[in-house]
Amino acid sequence: MREVAIIGVGMIDWGELWEKSLRQMWAEAALAALDDAGIDKVDLITVGCMSPGLFIGQEHIASLLADELGMAGVGATRTESACASGSLAFRAGFAEVASGLSDIVLVTGVEKMTDVDGGDATYTLGTAADREYEAFHGITFPGLYAMMAQVHMAHYGTTSRQLAAVSVKNHANGLLNPHAQYHLKITIDDVLNSTMVADPLHLFDCSPITDGAAAVVLAPLDKAKDLAGNRPVVKVTGSGLATDTIALANRKDLAKLHAVELAAERAYAMAGRTPQDIHVAEVHDCFTISEVMVTEALGFFEPGQGGPAAERGLTALNGKIPVNPSGGLKSKGHPVGATGVAQIAEITTQLRGEAGQRQVNGARIGLTQNMGGSGGSSTVHILEVV
Amino acid sequence: MESPARSWREYPQRYRLEAAKCTKCGKVLYPPRVVCPACHGREFETVTLPRDGHVVAPTVVRVPPTGFEEETPLPIAVVELSNGVRLMVQVADMADPMELKIGDPVHLEFRKIQQDGEAGLLFYGHKAVRD
Numbered sequence: 470m471r472e473v474a475i476i477g478v479g480m481i482d483w484g485e486l487w488e489k490s491l492r493q494m495w496a497e498a499a500l501a502a503l504d505d506a507g508i509d510k511v512d513l514i515t516v517g518c519m520s521p522g523l524f525i526g527q528e529h530i531a532s533l534l535a536d537e538l539g540m541a542g543v544g545a546t547r548t549e550s551a552c553a554s555g556s557l558a559f560r561a562g563f564a565e566v567a568s569g570l571s572d573i574v575l576v577t578g579v580e581k582m583t584d585v586d587g588g589d590a591t592y593t594l595g596t597a598a599d600r601e602y603e604a605f606h607g608i609t610f611p612g613l614y615a616m617m618a619q620v621h622m623a624h625y626g627t628t629s630r631q632l633a634a635v636s637v638k639n640h641a642n643g644l645l646n647p648h649a650q651y652h653l654k655i656t657i658d659d660v661l662n663s664t665m666v667a668d669p670l671h672l673f674d675c676s677p678i679t680d681g682a683a684a685v686v687l688a689p690l691d692k693a694k695d696l697a698g699n700r701p702v703v704k705v706t707g708s709g710l711a712t713d714t715i716a717l718a719n720r721k722d723l724a725k726l727h728a729v730e731l732a733a734e735r736a737y738a739m740a741g742r743t744p745q746d747i748h749v750a751e752v753h754d755c756f757t758i759s760e761v762m763v764t765e766a767l768g769f770f771e772p773g774q775g776g777p778a779a780e781r782g783l784t785a786l787n788g789k790i791p792v793n794p795s796g797g798l799k800s801k802g803h804p805v806g807a808t809g810v811a812q813i814a815e816i817t818t819q820l821r822g823e824a825g826q827r828q829v830n831g832a833r834i835g836l837t838q839n840m841g842g843s844g845g846s847s848t849v850h851i852l853e854v855v
Numbered sequence: 856m857e858s859p860a861r862s863w864r865e866y867p868q869r870y871r872l873e874a875a876k877c878t879k880c881g882k883v884l885y886p887p888r889v890v891c892p893a894c895h896g897r898e899f900e901t902v903t904l905p906r907d908g909h910v911v912a913p914t915v916v917r918v919p920p921t922g923f924e925e926e927t928p929l930p931i932a933v934v935e936l937s938n939g940v941r942l943m944v945q946v947a948d949m950a951d952p953m954e955l956k957i958g959d960p961v962h963l964e965f966r967k968i969q970q971d972g973e974a975g976l977l978f979y980g981h982k983a984v985r986d
Contacts, residue, residue: 588921595920601865602886603943605980606968607923608931609916616912616933623957668915668953718933718941723912 470567473705474693475852476686477506478814483681483802484650491525491581492537494682498807499538499577502684502814507696511686512571514538514545517558517578518806523593525584534577544571551597552755553841554578555809556848559685560708566687573692578810579682590678594805597842599716611675611756613717613843615667618758620723622669625773629669632757633660634780636673636799639754642786643796645827650679650802660757674757679802683811690855703820707740707851709733715845726759728847729766729838736836736849737768744768747790747851748832749819751812753840754797760784763838764792767849791829794819809839813850820854862976869980872906872963874940875899885940908936910959910983915952922969930955934963934983947982960986 479501481494489497495516503509514535521527531545548557555578562574582590595604598613621627637657643649660673693702711731714720720727737743744767752767754760761775769790770778778784784792795801795815798808816835818824833854840847867873868886875887879896885904890897913932916923923929926945930952935941946955947966961983968980 588919588924591918592921604920605978606931606943606945607916607919607926607929608943609918609920611918612914612916612931615914615916619914619957620912664917665915666918668917716943717912718943723933 472690498682517555551841556839578807580804631776643800676798681804707736709735
């Protein structure tokens with residue numbers, strides 16, 4: 470396998486972007502990444518996108534988007550694994566470059582979520598659950614994670630206040646990220662007093678509906694060194710992908726995210742790293758309870774200690790292991806297909822030392838974790854400064 | 856709108872709670888599958904699920920998906936039946952949905968689950984009722 474590096478990252482400002490179409494958001498992010506890399510030709514485009522069919526009535530988007538960039542003719546493919554679609558696009562691009570099938574790959578993620586109303590958006594996200602045996606009964610994504618939260622609370626004593634601390638921390642980080650959907654300073658009480666969405670999860674325990682896109686460019690390490698100039702070169706050292714049962718009813722332990730544990734194990738083994746080696750992480754905080762459970766599954770904290778760790782500030786920007794310096798899904802926003810690619814963009818920016826006010830000092834080894842649905846799929850990637 | 860066939864083929868599970876019991880290892884699968892995830896056996900006999908169980912993971916959905924607007928707040932839970940099989944079901948007939956707790960004993964009853972538009976299909980299945 471060839472060594473693979475990230476030579477460019479591109480983000481746009483995320484939010485409820487009424488004035489922008491999917492293809493426009495996507496092309497802006499793609500151009501930003503190509504400009505950052507200093508190139509204008511690629512061998513392949515990968516697109517992470519969960520459900521353009523239901524959100525905007527458009528399939529076949531990889532070809533549509535290649536054309537939008539004036540690159541019709543280039544190979545293009547879409548990956549889908551619900552909210553983990555973006556990191557699947559990254560892994561597909563990584564495999565292309567590592568194997569030698571392609572040299573330069575433009576990895577992208579995009580989702581246009583506000584062209585449907587809230588009920589239809591909730592329905593569309595719900596298709597990532599088991600349609601016939603979960604969503605049929607009226608469960609929603611907040612509802613599925615709420616069930617896991619109930620079990621985690623009963624088993625480990627995790628509290629609503631600990632969950633709220635995750636939200637407060639991620640909003641504090643998002644304040645420092647110009648691309649974030651929300652620039653809000655909130656308190657524990659703001660979270661606890663917000664509307665209940667699915668008990669015990671309040672509105673401020675939930676990531677929002679977001680329009681957005683993100684992109685990164687991959688190249689063989691040798692080529693990356695030639696292009697880097699004075700900037701640090703960021704290499705992909707670990708990639709793990711795993712699944713779990715989609716239906717919660719088929720899981721042995723609802724207080725654990727087994728797909729995350731497996732993906733982490735594989736990524737750590739590939740990179741020759743342990744949880745203690747990681748300096749900064751972007752993880753899938755679609756709900757506050759998911760950040761708590763993910764930080765446990767990644768081995769940052771013992772099972773049951775994710776909540777207390779968040780409350781004690783161990784995951785803050787200046788904490789023991791800073792988690793979601795970008796603001797995470799909670800504050801930066803969660804355009805589902807774009808999220809996994811934006812995580813890679815953030816960690817690359819952190820490792821390059823270009824994260825400005827939200828820079829984690831001395832970060833040289835970073836991790837991303839992106840999750841599909843209620844944990845039915847997960848990826849973990851490890852990036853390092855060469 | 857879903858085709859009538861999509862609903863019809865789920866009738867044995869939704870209406871009659873039919874499950875598949877692996878003839879090799881005895882594991883009961885709901886819904887049935889073509890291969891047993893425990894032992895990879897491929898032969899099954901049809902069994903009917905018991906109707907009594909208890910709540911394993913509850914919540915109350917306050918923001919509903921399309922089609923459930925009139926049923927919120929909606930108590931819903933993963934329920935473990937007395938033979939160990941788990942399934943997700945709504946919990947019906949609760950005056951105060953907030954009272955739903957882990958460990959609550961329940962039994963399953965045949966109910967209408969949802970309706971596909973004003974002149975569309977009616978979807979039936981089972982809901983849990985607290986004992």
